Amino acid sequence: MTTRHPLLRLIDWLLRHLTLLVGVALVSAILLGYFAPAAAVKMQPLGDWFVDVIKVFIPFIIFLTIATGITGMSNLRKVGRIGVKALVYFEVVTTLSLAIGIFMAYLIKPGHIDRAGLPIQNAKKYVVQGAKGFDWWEFFRTNLTLQVLVLAIIAGIVFSMQARREKIMKVLEICTRMVFRVLKYVMLLAPVGAFGGMAFTIGKYGIRTLIPLGKLMLSVYATMILFVIVVLGSILRYFKLNIFTYLRNIKEEILIVLGTSSSEAALPSLMAKLEQMGCSQPVVGLVVPTGYSFNLDGTSIYLSMATIFLAQLYNVSLTPGELLTILGILMVTSKGAAGVTGSGFIVLASTLTAIQKIPVEGLAFLLAVDKFMSEARAITNIIGNGVATLVIAKSEKEYQSITYAHS
Template structure:
């Protein structure tokens, strides 16, 4: 009997996607260490997997938002949830910005041996800063944000249509098979995680992290404080456990770790939150919106990066200037989503606005940005998950299904 149980447990672990993603990440680290040139070539696996997942993101956002709004019926409720979500996002991301600045100011990660840091050509950053952040261009290039707005309009109009029931039925049918297709694509997650992690280790190497290890350590520490203290306290208010929530979404966290992006986990986290007990309408509105406006990890990174660069150049920032940084980043950080490489552009624009910190300092961040992106992406997805649970509880749209697993 004991042998049967052991065999069954062994069989289950080999059937678990999380296990294979973890194995893929370990193998990628080994390959990147022993054969860097080959590991760098594995980048194509990570890129292609993310490209494949991205094919599903916009259709899923459109379908879930349209079905969510049309399923509510009460448009006042749609507006109420939207307003509450945006208010929550702004409050929490402001906390994230403040924590990033506070920890960076106390631990001073910029006080490092500058002879160990190799600068890259800063001209592109200076050019970007002089140009400034173009909000029109941001909207034009952010297809996800466009889909989000179109879906909201379609969902509202559908409530007034006499063909509402037939259209909803058709969209539900399409949604079912889109998620089914995604389920099969997710079997490729170990390959995507392997490719992304192998490239990172092979390209930069573990030894190249030493000069800026203090910055990375400070960033990861800050992210952990934010997740367990701030987000943990928020969930605790609703008698839920942040640790149990992290265990519940461990597959998504491993996927984000391997790909350095929260996008591949978006469809999966939405499905998990519905299974948890959040209604489809709340999930469909809060999660996609959060991917553009609730970037907790990115907010922490941006604020710490500004202070880090100031410390590199021994520039003292007064309390009022730190408040100015928070105020500027409260706005510009919303532009760090959906556009590849926009994080540096946002930083450049912020530094240009301050007129005190050299734009050239951004070159210090290039080498380790890839390794810090995992922390940003993981914190972002956790923050959006918590935001959805909070809004669902406030709206009394949280049924204790799998949610019982999170009870304190």
Template sequence: MKKIVTNLTFWVLTAITAGALLGHFAPDTAVRMEVLGKTFISIVKLFINPIIFLTITLGIVGMSDLKKVGRVGGKAILYFEIVTTLALLIGILVANIIRPGDGVVAKQSSADISKYTKGAAEFSWLNFFLDNTTIQVLLLAIVLGVVLNRVSAKDQIVSYLSVASKWVFKGLHLVMLFAPIGAFGGMAFTIGKYGLATLLPLGKLMITVYTTMALFIFGVLWLILRTYRISLLRFLRYIREELLIVLGTSSSEAALPSLMEKLERAGVSKSVVGLVVPAGYSFNLDGTTIYLSMATLFLAQVYGVELTMSQLLTIIGILMVTSKGAAGVTGSGFIVLASTLQAIQVIPLEGLALLLGVDRFMSEARSITNFIGNGVATLWLASNEGELDRAKLEHAFANVQQTEDIQQDNIDYVRR
């Protein structure tokens, strides 16, 4: 009983349930809980860049072969492009087979979509880089790590960075005490603001998107891990706490630092974790890619637009590029979608208003798929590079509760 009471998974799941109930029965009160979810995510975000910076720098300094850094980075970019393109093609294929937009009536809406169309017109790779501090920190850490690797007094500098890393993770453990509150606020707001009734008109789209993402996770990602005899189900069980946090907050950022810590504990080298996870956060958005492709075809079906093969190829080409920058732009999903609609110029932009009510529910599926996809990418690349300690991996997968107990002990230690 004591283990249940002190178990973070139990409290996050309880908080999600309580938030959903409050949102359904007292929507006005639930909407005001948004501040809890937003505050939790904002605090966790404060830890993301320091953790990325320290993890990458320490990892590169500890590598004897600097050529490996470039090789891992190159393989990661190639992996991201192949897998996200595959996700894009799966989304288009399923949307064409099931046709979730058929029969949906395009009603006039008072929703303001100007900020999304304006953002689409202003999008550029320069803005993406300037707005994306994660990429900036990633590049800075790589440069500093390479420089420190060649400095004679690097041992003393590394000792300071190691102490800083230790305290940053201690602070993160303390913040994770409030994960249930963040999950409660996020779920209460979602249900209270939009209500389950908003799902009914677009229920077919919701079911299609969730089913497609499940097929991608348990089909494509399963096969990817299978190439190195790693069990996807055991991995999902290992990161169950983080998945619940992502579900409750609709944000993969909320659990990103914790994922990096768990991957290291599972035997992935610090340098691979530091390079792949933050880069994947910006470039390996499997769930977002699936949603964008399906949403585009959904709107085409709603308005009775029969896309030609050249138009479909245009959509694929646009999303292959713009979806990579989705994490670095405010209102990312809709802005990328708007830019796609503007490019092909046959689907009315007003169709975006149709998706506003269910986007928050879609966001949960997108975030979870992105999150799992980045974990799988890290494990695969670490295995491919010989940077995965299989003994540690097996121990971590076989002792999930022990790992969670260690995290809880760390939280209790910091709290005392």
């Protein structure tokens, strides 16, 4: 019997205990940030580097998974039905999340706090140049993910019409396996990325920075938890699935997102997990990447709550008509937020500029905790995209009841 190479055994062990390693990295990062903040801040490149490495693979993953999914479909009418159903689901749920964010902000009133002593500064310099409104062409021109998404859909349709469709499918599947195989080993670096991201956050901002915005942070986190358990939980329950079982099965991905503040970092493994749960590969390949542009529940909640928070902070009264306008603007601008750290802040800047009533300078209040907000946004986003995939798969009978694997 051949003995496996020690390096291969080590890799297998690391993969099996990745959740534990990420957890240890996060605890270590928090301790370093608290006791040695200067050293912790220097860990930032580790987190940034890990996310940058993952992002290199994202266009390839999106193209291969969507193109393979569409090419493998038995008929294009089915692809069209799944695509339309997914987009309708995305719009309904994200609009609901925006409305819930506005409602909770008025219910909790996180912006009704004493402003004395807060470090008011000019936030205009943090707003991207030219953010005078939402421009669909500019959004598409500068959004590589959306460009690849459109290209993949077109390529998939073209491939599915070819006489040699089966051979094309085999090439796509081989390329997909190669990309995911490389990514499997890249994910071994997840504890390093999680450590760097969390250490920088604690070392840079500390607890004292959170005091003025503690109420907002708690409100956002509480709202997102309620959204996941109540709203997404009810949706899954309707389709005879359990939200807590689902969350247990993606705990590794949640921990990765917690450390890196980027839902993109967990995209490859989330797609693999959803297939293991019973969703067909074509549905996973079509719904998940599309959801990363159009189904950002966490970002939607944050944007609506942060907007109302700033209005409360500056004592700006908003009429019902203005609230509907804000809701409409956010329905568009929220689609421009990717699952990357800091994107929500830029989108919020564009939204406030478009509204032209709430002072843009208020963004300065959010700078200190945007990293923490980014974690909540990214976690909710990835949970929501997984739920969307399960729902579409179940409704399309592209789901096989499989016993969930627990690690």
